[in-house]
Amino acid sequence: MSLPPGFMDELRTRISITDVVGRKVMWDQRKSNQGKGDMWAPCPFHQEKTASFHVDDRKGFYYCFGCHEKGDAINFVQATENVGFMEAVQILAREAGMPIPERDPRAQEKADRRTQIADVAEAAVAHFRMMLRSAAGADAREYLTRRGLDEAALDRFEIGFAPSVRQGTFQALTGKGLAEELVVAAGVATKPDDGGTPYDAFRDRITFPIRDARGRCIGFGGRAMDPNARAKYLNSRETELFDKGRALYNHGPAREAVGKGHSLIVAEGYMDVIALDRAGFHAAVAPLGTAITEDQLRLLWRMTDEPIIALDGDKAGLRAAMRLIDLALPLLEVGKTLRFCLMPEGQDPDDLIKAKGRDAMKDLLGKAEPMVKLLWRRETEGKNFDSPERRAALDKSLRQAIGQIQDPSLRHHYGQALKDLRFQLFRAPRPNRGGNSSGFRPRNAPAAPMADTRASALAAGGLSHSDLRTALILATLCLSPTLIDQFEAQLERLEPNRPDQARLAGFLLATPERDPDVLREALSQANLSEALENLLRLGHVRIAPCVRAPGDTEKAAKCLAEEFAKLAARRGIDDEMAEALEDLDHAEEERLNWRINHALHARQMADSPKSGDGSSGGEDESDLSKKLSDLIAAKPWEKKTR
Numbered sequence: 001m002s003l004p005p006g007f008m009d010e011l012r013t014r015i016s017i018t019d020v021v022g023r024k025v026m027w028d029q030r031k032s033n034q035g036k037g038d039m040w041a042p043c044p045f046h047q048e049k050t051a052s053f054h055v056d057d058r059k060g061f062y063y064c065f066g067c068h069e070k071g072d073a074i075n076f077v078q079a080t081e082n083v084g085f086m087e088a089v090q091i092l093a094r095e096a097g098m099p100i101p102e103r104d105p106r107a108q109e110k111a112d113r114r115t116q117i118a119d120v121a122e123a124a125v126a127h128f129r130m131m132l133r134s135a136a137g138a139d140a141r142e143y144l145t146r147r148g149l150d151e152a153a154l155d156r157f158e159i160g161f162a163p164s165v166r167q168g169t170f171q172a173l174t175g176k177g178l179a180e181e182l183v184v185a186a187g188v189a190t191k192p193d194d195g196g197t198p199y200d201a202f203r204d205r206i207t208f209p210i211r212d213a214r215g216r217c218i219g220f221g222g223r224a225m226d227p228n229a230r231a232k233y234l235n236s237r238e239t240e241l242f243d244k245g246r247a248l249y250n251h252g253p254a255r256e257a258v259g260k261g262h263s264l265i266v267a268e269g270y271m272d273v274i275a276l277d278r279a280g281f282h283a284a285v286a287p288l289g290t291a292i293t294e295d296q297l298r299l300l301w302r303m304t305d306e307p308i309i310a311l312d313g314d315k316a317g318l319r320a321a322m323r324l325i326d327l328a329l330p331l332l333e334v335g336k337t338l339r340f341c342l343m344p345e346g347q348d349p350d351d352l353i354k355a356k357g358r359d360a361m362k363d364l365l366g367k368a369e370p371m372v373k374l375l376w377r378r379e380t381e382g383k384n385f386d387s388p389e390r391r392a393a394l395d396k397s398l399r400q401a402i403g404q405i406q407d408p409s410l411r412h413h414y415g416q417a418l419k420d421l422r423f424q425l426f427r428a429p430r431p432n433r434g435g436n437s438s439g440f441r442p443r444n445a446p447a448a449p450m451a452d453t454r455a456s457a458l459a460a461g462g463l464s465h466s467d468l469r470t471a472l473i474l475a476t477l478c479l480s481p482t483l484i485d486q487f488e489a490q491l492e493r494l495e496p497n498r499p500d501q502a503r504l505a506g507f508l509l510a511t512p513e514r515d516p517d518v519l520r521e522a523l524s525q526a527n528l529s530e531a532l533e534n535l536l537r538l539g540h541v542r543i544a545p546c547v548r549a550p551g552d553t554e555k556a557a558k559c560l561a562e563e564f565a566k567l568a569a570r571r572g573i574d575d576e577m578a579e580a581l582e583d584l585d586h587a588e589e590e591r592l593n594w595r596i597n598h599a600l601h602a603r604q605m606a607d608s609p610k611s612g613d614g615s616s617g618g619e620d621e622s623d624l625s626k627k628l629s630d631l632i633a634a635k636p637w638e639k640k641t642r
Helices: 005-014 017-022 073-081 085-096 107-132 135-146 151-156 168-174 180-185 251-259 270-278 294-303 315-331 349-356 358-366 371-380 388-402 408-426 457-461 465-479 488-492 499-510 516-525 529-537 553-585 589-607 621-633
Strands: 038-041 053-056 061-064 160-162 205-211 217-224 233-235 308-313 339-345
Touching (some): 005 085, 217 270, 251 294, 315 371, 315 388, 349 358, 499 529
Antiparallel strands (some): 053 061, 160 205
């Protein structure tokens, strides 16, 4: 069966030989360099212990230095699956999502025609370059000089000029013996509907050749010299060679640069790519005047796992980024994602490099954000979440967004990341009724002890009743992480006073790990092992039944429910006492005395050890009552006269 010539080119572009071979071998991680597509493994075709089987992902070939087997992805599938050529093509085409075309007996004829069209395009490149150096290209040369392009840049990107003549290019190419029909087929000229003489597709425009990954010229981009032109940039119309949704400007050189360790940068236009390349960022590409398509995204992922999307710092650039998120989410795979680098407002990469230099661009690229951060920004920026309904709407939109992710593990990690961002957003400060100037204090900031209580055992040790209960809760969740989901809402409202406890609570909310041993390892990697050990050394925590028997999740759940309930009750009581103190300047002493003592008694009851968890009660109730009575009798709210 003969296949259309473009089919095999497209198939080889879409598949990665590293992915194909990787299903059958174990890569030698010490010898391989994935960033350069340079992979090594023990040969699957003969028995060996050393890694002599080499795969070059950029060239698409493999070779064994031991048994001398070699070939491309199709040959590898043939050999390892014991199938013929067409069956191997069908296997790879299914993986690439490409339908097998019908039998085409004229395939060779079409291949010859495509070669002829490519030859016409190359002749047009030479003609446009010559025109740029002619008298007709004087204004274009001046413009390019103002944009900072020197002769080296003009040569490197083969920039040319199409004069403002209706049939100048058409006559020049046909005058060299090229067929009129091929000049039209190459997209260099356009045939009018009335059947008249073809006219030039590009007139009074600076031209940028567009080449495929193999280096063939498949079309052109044209930048208008006339500021009043209907289109500032114009691409070749689609032809037998050119499909703008499946091509990238500077594709071949960028792929080679990625193989040498450069980060792949996706800019918006030709001039951005040229500016990035001249500043040393050689792995730069651009879509061709439209939003990035699914085919272009797959081309990017063929070159690298994490392309950096560097979009203009304006509303259009931000909208393009948001559209790309919707395109990418259903296509995400483990290890395949995007990072986003948004330019300063009103600038593109070309502007930034000219204004602040290469280092400014490098710094900005180094701060590129993962896609989950931009997704969060899209769903929350400029919105108010002051009601349960609005928060529920946010949750729904986030669930719908990440629901498009196909891989369950990746979808789970996105959910955890968004949950952490949500926790930070809604962790609002509480009112401080004690009367500081701002009227608020952070929820995780400890209140300073009063003078009469600074000498108490709890204050001297730095741990309040709330601290001790929080310590027991966090220790229990670390030992029984399967309960994190059950108590997630209470954990979000925990409000730890101590920094180490706050970090541990934030980690538990963010981590997807639910196996105790795996969680311990994750805590170690996050430098939180010591924080947990400090909790477990506390006598109050160490003797708790749920800590002594960490495998008993039923006992642990009861302990957590009780401790969370006590903390909630304590918080309500503290608020009542604070409100009572606010009334000092207009309350009657007898009523106030009763109210404070009533709140004190409730607080003592909340702190009393009912669960057998080892918690101790507060200070002696009668002693505290006496102190409060003396305080009230002194009437500290009244101004004293000297």
